[in-house]
Amino acid sequence: MDKTYRKALKAAFPHTLPILTGFLFLGMTYGIYMRVSGFSFWYPLLMSLTIFAGSVEFVAVNLLLGSFNPLQALAMTLMLNARHLFYGISLLDKYRGAGWKKPYLIFGLCDETFSINYTAVIPEGVDRSCFYFWVTLLDHSYWVLGATLGGLFGALLPFNTEGLDFVMTAMFAVIFLEQWQKDSDHTSALLGVGLSLLCLFAFGADHFIIPSMLAILGALTLLRPRLERR
Amino acid sequence: MTLPQQILTIAMVVLGTMLTRFLPFLIFSPGRSTPRYIRYLGKVLPAAVFGMLVLYCLRNVNLLGGSHGLPEFISLALVTGLHLWKHQMLLSIAGGTVCYMLLVQLVF
Incomplete structure (x- = not known):
């Protein structure tokens, strides 16, 4: 491997360690959840690879189990991921000049990758775009690995999995609390x-x-003069 | 759902995700300020969306019949308590889920 990349990997890896645990746990839960919902491991594998947005992937399981409604799938994804717009806006400067890596950096801009790349203090002498690249690639790999393992072994769990789907409710409740x-x-x-x-x-x-989405957008728009002053 | 319908559904999710990630880089240039309405939504929207998602997860709970949503409410209370107490995301999620599984398998 090129020396620039090796140096950046050494700097980036420790930043991703907390994500390693979190993504393996949540990714495996997601894979298991898909498996017990009746999908083969190919689904979590390919979906974690191509979507790479944890919360939406959990919702997608529900979308796949419901009746066919592509418009709702798109609307739900846009609303859920609207926050990513602001990650992009905040990283416009940092991701400038990343060359061929830039499309991948943008593709892989999940919450966790954003929080590392936005806040990390990159040591002197380490190539910035290589650092961002490793953080993105490592986080992506942890997630795909977790989801695939979950999908593979989900059917072998030695206990009754009834009620496991509550993991999604618990996850959103926790995110809601954090936001609160x-x-x-x-x-x-x-x-x-x-x-x-x-x-x-x-x-x-x-x-x-x-x-609900329309009502929320409408209400927030109407209340803007009041809420913006706070 | 048939396989092509599943693929189309997943493609919509990929498309939606990629739109939200690539759009800022396509329409905003660094240094130029973002429209105020967009910045405002960025600040206030997440809280509402996650609230909506909690409701989405609970949409099939039947308050009038079955277990009246008790396993859900007890487990959510535990998630909230655990999270306010320990602030460990994975612990709160795991604790609430195990509690829910035990409740629906053994109690209700």
Whole structure:
């Protein structure tokens, strides 16, 4: 391997260690979840490779189990991943001049990779774009590895897996809590829960997502003068 | 769903994800400021979206029949408690899931 790359790998790897544990655990859970939902390991393998956005992949299991609705799949993904827009905006400068690596850096811009590449202090003498490249590639590999292992061994679990699907609920609840503690104003969080609940009652379990999204976007837009001042 | 329908569904998810990742690099240039409305949404939208997703996960809970959503609410309370106490993401997720599995398999 080229010396520049080796040096960058040495600098990048320690930053990704916490992600290694997290992604192996969540990735395996995702793979197991797909497997017990009736999909072969090819699904988690290919989906973790091509989508590489954890929360959306969990949702995608539900989309695949429901009735065929590509528009809802797209809308759900856009809304869930809208936060990635801001990762991109924050990294415009840092990713400039990354050459052939740039498309891959952008492709692999998940939450965890963003938080490392955005905050890491890169040591003197280490090539920046190589550092970003390794962080992205390592995180991506951990996730695919976890998901594939989960998909392969999910059928061999020696215990009853009924109720395992709650892992997705627990995951989103934790992310919601983290967000709650980060925000000083909880209007948006309460709107999200309240409006979705309202739409769930009004439109039913199979059709409430798109109305909820529209209601949330509408309410946030109307409340902007008030919320922006905080 | 047939295989082509599954592939199309997954392709939509890939497309949606890639749109949100590539768009900023295609439309914004470094140094130029981002529209204020977009920045505002970036600040307030995540909280609402994750709230919506929790509801999405619970959409099939039947409050009027079956176990009345009790396993879900007990496990979510545990997730919340664990997370506020220890702040360990994986612990909170694992704890809540194990609790839920035990409840639906042994109690309800």
